[in-house]
Amino acid sequence: MSANSDGALPWPLDFDRADDAPPFFHLAVEAALASVRPQTAATFAMIPNFRFNHTGFRPARLDDLYLGRLVLSRDAERRQVVAAQHDSTSGERWTLTLGSGERLLAPGADWTVESAAEGNAARFEGWVEEEGADRLVFARLRHMARLLSRAPIDRPVLHRPTLFFGLRELQGRRFDLIDLTHGCETALQLQPVETATRLVGDRQTALTCFVLAGRNSIPTYWWVDPDDRVIAMSGILWTYVLISPDRLP
Numbered sequence: 001m002s003a004n005s006d007g008a009l010p011w012p013l014d015f016d017r018a019d020d021a022p023p024f025f026h027l028a029v030e031a032a033l034a035s036v037r038p039q040t041a042a043t044f045a046m047i048p049n050f051r052f053n054h055t056g057f058r059p060a061r062l063d064d065l066y067l068g069r070l071v072l073s074r075d076a077e078r079r080q081v082v083a084a085q086h087d088s089t090s091g092e093r094w095t096l097t098l099g100s101g102e103r104l105l106a107p108g109a110d111w112t113v114e115s116a117a118e119g120n121a122a123r124f125e126g127w128v129e130e131e132g133a134d135r136l137v138f139a140r141l142r143h144m145a146r147l148l149s150r151a152p153i154d155r156p157v158l159h160r161p162t163l164f165f166g167l168r169e170l171q172g173r174r175f176d177l178i179d180l181t182h183g184c185e186t187a188l189q190l191q192p193v194e195t196a197t198r199l200v201g202d203r204q205t206a207l208t209c210f211v212l213a214g215r216n217s218i219p220t221y222w223w224v225d226p227d228d229r230v231i232a233m234s235g236i237l238w239t240y241v242l243i244s245p246d247r248l249p
Contacts, residue, residue, distance in 0.1 A: 045066055046238055048067060069085070080097065081097070131150075149176055163222070171210070172189070172191070174187045185214060189212075205225060221234045
């Protein structure tokens with residue numbers, strides 16, 4: 001892991017110097033200064049990594065670039081986790097509800113995913129079973145169930161959206177990620193890549209970048225502040241940025 005003293009951040013969060021990308025870091029600063037605590041609730045704005053895909057090469061206001069939002073919540077008694085996303089460009093909506101407030105899923109855990117797009121709605125159910133030394137993850141749509149993953153019972157498994165509640169406890173461990181209704185990515189690892197110090201408000205703040213990757217998976221990049229808050233997550237085409245809910249249009 002390296003450290004930057006000049007304020008540069010690893011790709012793709014530091015787009016302050018790029019003409020065709022939105023200023024992610026300015027949004028991250030707003031989030032860092034807000035009284036948002038992702039341990040109980042958080043809102044993330046979805047923003048395209050490349051502005052010209054959505055507005056052409058003409059200048060665009062930042063508000064024109066929002067693709068939607070991801071809202072996560074967990075009750076104070078840790079009895080339930082809910083994640084909901086609305087993509088305003090495609091109209092797609094989904095809501096993930098975990099039967100318990102524990103994001104690391106143990107045998108007996110269950111969840112539901114309700115999705116809707118273009119007038120079509122579906123409800124998926126999922127659960128974890130134990131078979132000998134293995135942990136099995138299942139999903140069911142209507143009356144059709146399928147096996148998503150079989151792995152050693154001591155390898156953690158969790159839903160991708162719940163990573164936004166914190167990352168450091170998973171650092172260096174191999175774990176599996178359930179990607180809503182699409183399947184399960186296995187044996188992923190989270191490793192620190194770089195730390196950059198930026199002026200946030202009136203103090204210097206160190207943001208640590210982690211890369212999440214595994215065999216046959218597309219890497220994603222996660223930025224965490226000293227309070228273990230996920231400030232941003234970036235994939236190939238879009239970025240999620242922690243933001244005050246009233247900042248979204």
